[in-house]
Amino acid sequence: MNFNKGKIYSVLLITAFVLSDFSQNCFAKNTPDEEKKQFIEVKSIDTGNIKTLENKTYDDAITIKEIYIDGNNLVNAQNILNKLNIKVGTKFDKDLIQEDLKNIYKMGYFTEKIKAVPQQTASGIALRIQVEENVPVTGFNVTGNNVVSGEEILKLLNNQEGLPQNITELNNSIKDIEKLYADKGYILARVQKISDDPDGVINIQLNEGKIQEINISGNTKTKDFVIKRNITVAVGEVYNENKLKQDLARLYGTQAFSDVRRVISASPDDPDKYKITVEVDEKRTGSISLGGGVDTETGFFGSVGYADNNFRGLGQELSTNFNVGSGVMFNDNDVVDKAPLQFEANFVEPRLKNTLNSMRLTAFARDIASYQVPLGIEKRFGGEAEFARPIKKIPNLAGSISLGVEKVRMKEGDESGINQKFREEGYTDAFRVSKRAEQLEGGTYLTLGPGVVYDTRNSIINPTEGWCASASFKESFMVSGDAGTFGKISGAIKKYYPVGEKSTFLVGGKIASRLVGDLPEFAAFRLGGPYSIRGFREGDIGNGQGFMMATTEFRTPIPFMNRVKYKFLRDIRAAFFADAGTLFHKTFTTDLYDRPGYGISVGSGLIVPIPMLGPVRFDYGYPITNVGGGNKKGNFTFAVGERY
Incomplete structure (x- = not known):
């Protein structure tokens, strides 16, 4: 169908009306005079163009055939075109174009002087989008920053240099700057003022708080x-x-x-x-405790103690504890069934003379059945002073040095029993007398040694992530006695991996050895028990001049326990573990009782946090290697605190 002249004039009138109505609604912020100046530009179509429309339909006459972007110098035209919903090949739609102009303005690079000028062409409508760019950004000047470097801040701004000022991008950058500070812990930092210079430099003033x-x-x-x-x-x-x-x-x-x-x-x-x-x-920090329980080493026991974690309101710690037990709970042919007596007193000054140095004083006395010397009785008493200080240059690292005195006296607990054991193993009486005297050696010692601890755990009671590593050396100088001077060195490391919100996977290891002289039997390292390889009785793997052990453990909350009112019950953890260890340079006792010298076990248990005491562990371990003369069915163990 061809246009006649009457129809063409109708198209011109409709087009003029559409353009006029579109331009009047572009930006409500402008006055009517400004709108006419900025947006209304309807040109007459000359007669030459009219002839070209004779073979076009009405739809062709109002179809956009070309779109041009005018006035952009720094902003890529394609980026502007990407903001348009109106496309080549679509019919002219004043509402849609009005929304497109708003989208272009929202890009932030342009002033409000944005126009859409449709032009009638031989093929249809050519739409010209005319923009006016903001002043270009030539640089940034940041002031008020001290704890965050200017380089870090400028990295968040440099992508705007060489482009027109963009309020949207600048506001986003302000949020990024404040987030940069907040991520570093400076949560009060704010961008206080922004201004721009005539040369395009934007000034940003910070208040870090x-x-x-x-x-x-x-x-x-x-x-x-x-x-x-x-x-x-x-x-x-x-x-x-x-x-x-x-x-x-x-x-x-x-x-x-x-x-x-x-x-x-x-x-x-x-x-x-x-x-x-x-x-x-x-909270009330002083308390008197009366208690009792059962222990795999001391059997049924009772204790009385006093503790104050804020002694005299000075932040000092004072504690004393006296413990008496019934003796070995389970039948053990190498441990004397003797009621243990133990006393310990501690005083801690966390800030000695108001410095970063801390001091711990300890006094102790023990009269117990020995787990070091078979069928022997071990009496120890002494004291120690330890001084520690954080090392400022390395966060979470602290160094310490200890000085102490200790008297160790070993004596027979069951002479007939040990004599019979030597005879059963085929040893002569002369060898027995000599070897037994060596096993019962003791003495009085002055001890001295340094140590370091690196601890990044997020909690002492229930850690879920972080490292804990330690190393120490202690030299024991014999003052009197017959056991000789000796030195020990040890190192331990643990890594906690968070699993979910509250579960933890732990990997740890420890190694220790003699360094100076031979260790007497009472000071030898032993494996087996709650603080080394669980599932074995205390010392059932053996004694030696050194050892190496490792553990893996998965800890997780008890299901539904989070509904319980008391926090310490909610903090109870179930544990599933595997332990392994081996001895170096085994002592005579290990061979005498046919102990394997190495062990691997698996098991499970509970970790119960007790206020003012720490984590208490109840574990059952099952040995999967040779147990020698030990319990092949596994063993329950009880312990206070972390294993190492």
């Missing part, structure tokens, strides 16, 4: 200086949430408080600075 004052509240017994010495954040420095969290965890770890928290408020004198208040809820 400095601390104006630190206050303490809630403490009645604990002295302020005891709390403050555990707080490493300081007035005048930029507030760091991660650093304060470590401080609060350290405060909570003193066990003097039931809760520790922080409150942040803007300073009324200077809104660019902040007041930090550390609020504490003190």
